[in-house]
Structures are given as structure tokens and as C-alpha cells.
Amino acid sequence: MHLHLDRRPYATQPAVVAEDGRYRPVSYWQETVSVTPGPPLTEDVSCDVAIVGGGFTGLSTACELKRSDPSLNVVVLERAVVGHGASGRNGGFVMPLIGWDLLEVARALGEETCGHASRLMYDAVAHTKQLIRDRRIDCDLEETGYLFLATCEARKARIRDEVDLAHRLGYRHRRLEGADLDEYVRSDGFLAGVFDPEPAVVNPAKLARGLKTLAEEAGAIICEQTPLEEFTEGRPHVLRTPHATVRADQVVLGVNGYGAALGFMGSRVFPVHTYIVLTEPIDAADLEAIGWGRHRASLETDRNFIHYFRLTADNRILFGGEDVALFYGGKLIDHDERTYRGLEARFRRYFPSLSKVRFSHRWGGVLGVTIDMFPSFGQAGPDGTIFHATGYSGHGVALANYAGKVLAPHILKKAGRDVLEESLPRPFFFDRKPSAIPLQPLRYVGLQAYRGTLHAQDWWQGA
Numbered sequence: 157m158h159l160h161l162d163r164r165p166y167a168t169q170p171a172v173v174a175e176d177g178r179y180r181p182v183s184y185w186q187e188t189v190s191v192t193p194g195p196p197l198t199e200d201v202s203c204d205v206a207i208v209g210g211g212f213t214g215l216s217t218a219c220e221l222k223r224s225d226p227s228l229n230v231v232v233l234e235r236a237v238v239g240h241g242a243s244g245r246n247g248g249f250v251m252p253l254i255g256w257d258l259l260e261v262a263r264a265l266g267e268e269t270c271g272h273a274s275r276l277m278y279d280a281v282a283h284t285k286q287l288i289r290d291r292r293i294d295c296d297l298e299e300t301g302y303l304f305l306a307t308c309e310a311r312k313a314r315i316r317d318e319v320d321l322a323h324r325l326g327y328r329h330r331r332l333e334g335a336d337l338d339e340y341v342r343s344d345g346f347l348a349g350v351f352d353p354e355p356a357v358v359n360p361a362k363l364a365r366g367l368k369t370l371a372e373e374a375g376a377i378i379c380e381q382t383p384l385e386e387f388t389e390g391r392p393h394v395l396r397t398p399h400a401t402v403r404a405d406q407v408v409l410g411v412n413g414y415g416a417a418l419g420f421m422g423s424r425v426f427p428v429h430t431y432i433v434l435t436e437p438i439d440a441a442d443l444e445a446i447g448w449g450r451h452r453a454s455l456e457t458d459r460n461f462i463h464y465f466r467l468t469a470d471n472r473i474l475f476g477g478e479d480v481a482l483f484y485g486g487k488l489i490d491h492d493e494r495t496y497r498g499l500e501a502r503f504r505r506y507f508p509s510l511s512k513v514r515f516s517h518r519w520g521g522v523l524g525v526t527i528d529m530f531p532s533f534g535q536a537g538p539d540g541t542i543f544h545a546t547g548y549s550g551h552g553v554a555l556a557n558y559a560g561k562v563l564a565p566h567i568l569k570k571a572g573r574d575v576l577e578e579s580l581p582r583p584f585f586f587d588r589k590p591s592a593i594p595l596q597p598l599r600y601v602g603l604q605a606y607r608g609t610l611h612a613q614d615w616w617q618g619a
């Protein structure tokens with residue numbers, strides 16, 4: 157494998173670190189943490205494991221490796237600063253969804269595999285919450301549960317099947333309608349819902365920075381402002397950065413939506429953008445008026461182009477989704493005025509009583525999306541020492557925080573540590589290559605056509 161960083165997708169992005177050395181946050185969450193960008197790597201180093209990407213995937217892998225074997229030398233290379241990517245910009249939903257809702261997963265994979273996959277996702281949710289509690293990571297963890305809402309009759313009919321399937325798989329989902337639903341949230345746009353008590357919300361940038369501290373305390377070296385520019389597979393693998401070279405026995409690629417710019421899985425994992433708007437703090441009476449004051453459940457609609465809503469610790473409403481954007485040439489674009497306007501208009505339709513509420517922040521970020529929406533973890537290279545975890549397709553907060561649990565045992569075994577072959581985690585998305593859409597411009601046209609079909613279905617069903 158040989159990778160080379162293409163700078164063109166970043167061409168429209170402002171510098172992450174301003175001339176005075178200060179970090180430029182993109183999201184509201186990133187404004188809530190104090191970040192002094194670490195200096196770039198300037199001396200050549202050799203290590204056991206080099207991890208590319210300082211998001212949840214890279215950080216969870218660094219933490220898990222150092223926890224399992226403190227003697228391993230682990231170096232993390234981060235192009236910007238830790239948590240600058242999706243991990244510091246997302247909605248903060250720590251949720252068990254993988255790809256689609258349970259019914260769609262069962263339809264795609266069969267009920268048995270759906271059961272295994274969803275169990276792993278619930279483990280990922282439990283692991284993330286436990287880690288935050290055990291290590292006292294200050295990231296506003298709130299166990300709100302999660303309410304999945306039907307916005308049209310066609311999808312309301314599916315709610316009963318979704319709950320039945322969840323119960324068969326052993327989960328505690330509850331169907332909510334009428335007065336029961338009003339207890340959680342009131343809007344003419346929501347016809348029925350499924351409540352799952354397990355999910356939680358966090359401030360994701362605080363979580364990412366907390367994981368950085370944990371990884372460093374465990375002895376991992378984290379190099380910010382250090383982009384991987386060229387990767388050459390070998391023994392050792394060679395990772396070239398602007399001022400220094402890293403030689404590593406094993407490599408982990410944790411770059412998710414940024415992978416295409418490196419030429420990694422460019423025809424299989426697509427950089428897709430999602431955008432968020434955030435209100436000013438809402439007062440208690442306004443929250444009570446829409447029934448959201450008591451349970452504070454996090455909300456998602458079951459449209460193809462979902463809407464996701466949650467409350468922040470200071471009672472702002474975060475509202476995201478409505479559309480996704482993918483740009484020709486894999487361009488990375490943090491803002492999209494059209495989607496912001498669509499979101500704000502939709503928000504006022506869902507909650508007309510909040511029409512006077514003002515929006516204080518708007519931002520977006522990039523996801524790695526596969527054509528079937530399922531992630532891809534795996535191992536490559538002639539001796540299997542190049543690992544990756546990518547393609548979370550919008551649901552990576554829990555799973556990327558669990559990536560270390562999945563990848564670390566494989567890495568430790570390759571490093572000659574005593575790990576039983578049968579104890580190696582191999583979920584269904586391990587060593588799976590998502591389908592490819594090979595050539596540009598066919599890829600761009602094909603993906604836009606697919607996006608158009610999903611929009612048409614939402615419109616047709618009145619979702």
C-alpha cells in the first residue's frame with residue numbers, strides 16, 4: 157500500500173491554527189475546550205505502532221494499546237489538533253445504531269447477524285459511558301435515552317415492528333404514542349416514537365480532549381499539526397510528515413471521512429458532510445411548552461435524511477441533518493448556507509412556539525460513508541500490520557470509541573504478545589470491503605443520484 161496526501165480537498169479550508177498560534181474552532185463544542193495546539197513532530201522516530209488520526213478511533217486505539225501493554229511505543233499523528241475532525245463536531249449521541257435502524261439492519265443482514273451487530277453496538281455504548289465514569293472524563297455525559305420518531309404514516313406503521321424486533325433481541329425499547337409521546341416531546345410533526353433508554357449524550361470535544369489526556373498519561377506520544385503526507389508500506393512502514401519521518405512496525409489508519417484525501421479506500425468510503433445549527437439557551441418555560449423539559453430524551457426522526465435534536469448542558473437545542481452534501485473531488489467544506497437555512501426553517505415548523513428563539517452557532521463536518529452504510533474495520537498488508545476502522549456512516553461516536561477494543565488485540569498479537577486466536581474480535585464488518593464505485597465522474601453522479609432517490613422517497617411519504 158502506498159498513500160499520498162492530496163491537498164486539493166482542503167484548499168477551501170482556513171488554517172486550523174491562526175498566525176498567532178491560536179486554535180480556530182469550527183464547532184460550538186470546540187469553543188468549550190481550551191486548546192493549545194501541540195508542536196509538530198520535528199525529529200525522526202521509530203515506534204511499535206503509529207496511529208494516523210486524533211479522533212475517537214485513533215485515541216481509543218492508543219488508550220487501549222497502552223492499557224493492555226504499557227511497554228508498546230505508540231505515536232499518534234494528527235494533521236490538525238485532537239478532536240478537530242468529526243469527533244469534535246458531532247451531535248454527541250452515544251448510540252447503538254449501526255448503519256440504519258434495527259429493522260433495516262435485520263433486512264440487510266438477517267436477524268441473527270443483526271443481533272450480534274447490535275449487541276456489539278450496545279457494548280460500545282456501555283463501554284463509552286463506563287470509561288467516561290471510571291476515568292472521570294469531564295464531558296457532560298447525560299443518560300437521556302433516545303427517541304426515534306415517525307414523521308409520516310408510512311413510517312409510523314413500522315414502529316410496532318421495530319419494537320417487536322428490539323424485544324426479540326432482548327432490548328428495552330418502548331413504543332410511545334399520544335399522551336405517552338407528549339410526555340417526552342410535543343410537535344405536530346411527530347406521530348409516534350420508539351424510546352430506547354440506553355443511549356446517552358456527551359460534549360464530544362470535551363470527550364476527545366479527555367481521551368488525549370488519558371492516552372498521554374498512559375505514555376502515548378501525540379503529535380498535533382503533523383499530517384501524514386506519504387505512507388510507504390514496508391518492514392518497517394515509513395510515514396513521512398512535513399518535518400520528520402516515522403518508522404513503525406504497525407500502522408492504524410483512523411482518518412474516517414478524510415481517508416479519500418489520502419487515497420485510502422477512495423472508491424469505497426465517501427466523504428459526506430452533515431451540518432448542525434444550535435440555538436441560544438432555551439428557558440425552562442419554553443422547554444416545558446414543547447414537553448421536552450422533563451425527560452430531555454435525545455431525538456432523531458426516521459426520515460432517510462434524518463433530523464437529530466438534543467439539549468446541551470446549558471439547554472441549547474442542537475439540531476442537525478435535513479440533507480447531506482458531497483462535493484466533487486472529495487472537497488472538504490465545513491459550512492453550507494443552504495442546509496443551515498433548511499434546518500432553521502424545519503426547526504420552526506417542528507416547534508412553532510419557539511419561533512423567536514435565535515440560533516447562535518452553525519457548523520458541519522465530514523463523515524466516512526459506505527454505500528450500504530455499514531462500517532469497515534480490517535487488516536491489510538502482506539503481513540497484516542496495517543489496520544483501519546472507518547465508514548461509521550453517521551453513527552461513530554460509540555463505535556469509534558470502541559474501535560480500540562476491536563483493533564488492539566489484533567495489533568498485540570502481531571506484536572508477539574500472548575493473545576489467543578479465538579479471543580480476537582471479528583465482528584461482521586471486520587475484514588469487509590464495502591462495495592466500490594470506481595471512476596470519477598461516475599462516482600459523483602452515482603452518489604448524487606442515490607441522494608436524489610432518498611430525498612424523493614422522503615418527499616413522497618411526507619416524512
Ligand SMILES: Cc1cc2nc3c(=O)[nH]c(=O)nc-3n(C[C@H](O)[C@H](O)[C@H](O)COP(=O)(O)OP(=O)(O)OC[C@H]3O[C@@H](n4cnc5c(N)ncnc54)[C@H](O)[C@@H]3O)c2cc1C
Nearest residue numbers: 209211212213235241242243246247249384521551552553
Ligand atoms: C456534524 C456531525 C454530526 C455527527 N453526529 C453524530 C452523533 O451524534 N452520533 C454518532 O454516533 N456519530 C455522529 N457523527 C459521526 C461521528 O462523529 C464519527 O463517526 C466519529 O467521530 C469518527 O471518528 P474518527 O476518529 O474515525 O474520525 P475523525 O473524528 O474525523 O478523526 C479523524 C482525524 O484524522 C485527522 N487526519 C485526517 N487526515 C490526516 C492525515 N493525513 N494525517 C494525520 N491526521 C489526519 C483529522 O484531522 C481528524 O482529527 C457525526 C459527524 C458529524 C460530522
